[in-house]
Amino acid sequence: VDREIVIALTRKMLVDQPEKLTAVGVSFGGPVDFDRGGVRLSHHVPGWEEFPLRDALQSEFGVPTMVDNDANAGALGEWKYGAGQGCKSLLYMTVSTGVGGGWIINGEVYRGAQGMAGEIGHTIVDPNGPLCVCGRRGCVEVLACGPAIARRARERLEAEPNGGKILRELMLGDPSNVTAELVSRAAVNGDTLAEEVLVGAAADLGSGIGNALSLMNPQRVVLGGGVIKAGATYLAAVQRAAQGNTLPEIRAGIVAAALEDDAPLWGAVALAEGLMG
């Protein structure tokens, strides 16, 4: 049914727009087999597993189509239209319900042998850390994504009955109300416990980024996703930890995404433009 909705929405858009359709670019929120243009897995929306999305759209609309995952598309979008303009190499990361990443190397998306390059969310920064969805312990994702920040805050609140006064007010007495956004709001309002949780998660994210910097030495790191909206203190803690976990000769500016949540959509535009020659 979702597939029919996508087709129907595209058809409606084409009726509203006088321009002729010449190419289609798609940013998909899950792992994609880039060479085949098919979806591998769909964690967030059911029914898309193993779906040949590129071929389906190509035969529906009769124009060349390209499909990539949203992290690669975000990297492409920020590189071409956002905070990565003018860079030869960059690492783009999205920090929200999960942690994803995409590489631009020498002015091109680097996808890797299985199209899995950029999975920085599942690099390990604490081998004794909490269990991750991937089955291993202490991945960047399980320590630094939005739900991880909420979990870390709940653990601290439970262990420290007198701490987190402002956060407790914001959660209205119910720990299940705690989200990363609430933690970041409490931190901005001067809640020490919330700020420590946020800085702790930022440090774990930064450790992972430090490893990536040592391996690839990119010119810039662009961070997107809801968690990044936590602000300057958070970003400074990420930068500090990243720099502390790589060699002193290695320097990369870590900046917030300029296109915010739309980076993958602009990446899809760039994919389509690439097909137009």
Ligand SMILES: [Zn+2]
């Ligand atoms: Zn993992």
